Amino acid sequence: MEPTLHTWADRLAATHVSMWLYMRPWAIATSQSIHIVMLSVVFGCAVVINLRLLGVNAGGRSLSTLVRTLVPWIYGSLLVLLATGVVQTVAEPVREFVAPAFWAKMAMVLMAVLLTACFARAVKRHHERWDSASSRPRSAVLIAVVSLVLWIAIIFCGRIIAYTWEFYA
Amino acid sequence: MTPHLILQALQNSALAAAIRGESEPIRLTYWLFPIIEIGHVLSIALVFGSVFMVDVRLLGLAERNSTVTQVSREILPYTWTAFGCAVLTGSLLFVSKAEQYVHNLQFQLKFLFMFLAGVNMLIFHRGVYRRVLDWDRALPPPTGARIAGALSIMLWIAVIFMGRWIGFTTNQ
Numbered sequence: 001m002e003p004t005l006h007t008w009a010d011r012l013a014a015t016h017v018s019m020w021l022y023m024r025p026w027a028i029a030t031s032q033s034i035h036i037v038m039l040s041v042v043f044g045c046a047v048v049i050n051l052r053l054l055g056v057n058a059g060g061r062s063l064s065t066l067v068r069t070l071v072p073w074i075y076g077s078l079l080v081l082l083a084t085g086v087v088q089t090v091a092e093p094v095r096e097f098v099a100p101a102f103w104a105k106m107a108m109v110l111m112a113v114l115l116t117a118c119f120a121r122a123v124k125r126h127h128e129r130w131d132s133a134s135s136r137p138r139s140a141v142l143i144a145v146v147s148l149v150l151w152i153a154i155i156f157c158g159r160i161i162a163y164t165w166e167f168y169a
Numbered sequence: 170m171t172p173h174l175i176l177q178a179l180q181n182s183a184l185a186a187a188i189r190g191e192s193e194p195i196r197l198t199y200w201l202f203p204i205i206e207i208g209h210v211l212s213i214a215l216v217f218g219s220v221f222m223v224d225v226r227l228l229g230l231a232e233r234n235s236t237v238t239q240v241s242r243e244i245l246p247y248t249w250t251a252f253g254c255a256v257l258t259g260s261l262l263f264v265s266k267a268e269q270y271v272h273n274l275q276f277q278l279k280f281l282f283m284f285l286a287g288v289n290m291l292i293f294h295r296g297v298y299r300r301v302l303d304w305d306r307a308l309p310p311p312t313g314a315r316i317a318g319a320l321s322i323m324l325w326i327a328v329i330f331m332g333r334w335i336g337f338t339t340n341q
Contacts, residue, residue, distance in 0.1 A: 029337050033330040036210070037217065040329070044218015047247065060243040061235055069232050070222075155214065156207050163203045 009097035012090065021091035028091050035084040038077040039155060045070040046116075046151045053144035055133065063136075064127035071120045078113065099165040105157035112150040119143055176267040188265035202265065209258040213332065215251035217325050219244050227318030229309040236305040237314070269339050279331035286324040293317035 012018055021027055049066050051057070089096045096102045123130045130136055179185060186192045190199045226232045226240045263270055270276045297304075297313035304311050310318075 025337060029334055030330075033333040036214070036329050036333060037326055040214040040217035041221055042218070043211070043214040044221060044247070047215055048219070048222070048244065057243050061239060065234070069235075073231075152211065155211055159207045159210055160203055163200075 005097045006094070009093040012093040015090075018090050018093060021087065028088060031084045031087040031091075035081060035088070038080045038084070039158075041077040042074050042081070043151055043155065045074050046147060050144040050148045053136075053140050058133060062127075062131045064123055064131050067120050067123045071116065074116060094169055095165045096161065098168040099161045100168070101157040101161045101164055105154055105161075108150050108154050108157070112147065112154065115143065115147055115150070119147070173268075176271060179264050179267040182264065184261075185264045185267070188261060202262070205258050205261050209255060209262060212251045212255035212258055213329065216248055216255055217329060219247040219251065220321060220325060223248075224318040224321045227310055227314045227321075229315065233308055237301055237310065238305055266339060270335070273335055273339055275331045275334040275338055279328055279335065282324050282327040282331060286321060286328065289317055289320045289324065 013022070049063075049070055052060070052063055052066055128135075130140070183192065187198050188201050188205065190202060192198050222232070222244050223241050226235065226237055232240055293313070297311055297317070304314070309315065
């Protein structure tokens, strides 16, 4: 599997667009900066919603209000994160493709998005049930913990790529 | 002690050497800088993510069913907690290359933008926020509030950009 990944990475690295980006560190830095701004929005929304599920700010706005307002922000930010992530991968394909942290991150992003979508759907459908802490499904606490761990691990993996990829290149 | 000597003393400390990954066992201290840096990224992510929610409400662009006081009372404790973590992790990163950082243009600009974000917040609190109960639900919010919200978003984005740039303009 690994030689194939490396072959694909090399082919991508040989394209004009990849070389154009690679020669322009400011373009990569700009893309990374936008990436950090947008992941901040996602992380902020995830923290506020999930800590609300864990009982923080119990007297604040209802859970369904938070979900209705903030989950669309998560989706919107994820689109920009995908775009900037593609730019960074095209610019330095070997760095991303050989790093196990990159693939772990991609898998966890998929899981986190799925979890968020299912959770948001459930809250919208049965908002009376989810809005009061006493009638909320038991799984609420588990959902909150898994979601928070996933987002933290995603950010961890994203940054650790820079410090580990050379071990595998 | 001159500032120059203080910076040198910081950078020459055992803590700084460990964070640079220079003290034994190196296969462990290698991870100190990345781990602290990830803590810093998580902290600033929550600072920006939370302050963004308040700023967008000050602009009257979203969360229009919630009042300004509701949003700020609920969200700002996250901002301050995360800011404390960012200062702590940021200080540790700073110590590792203190002299290099103070002479780094992007590092200086980052602190300039943070200072301006603080001034913006202070003017907002001493000004239009004093009569917040008069415009808590008003849409659009008063001009002063919208200016403060827009400036805050722009300045914090500038802080993040400069922070990322420091990593490209200093040596490993």
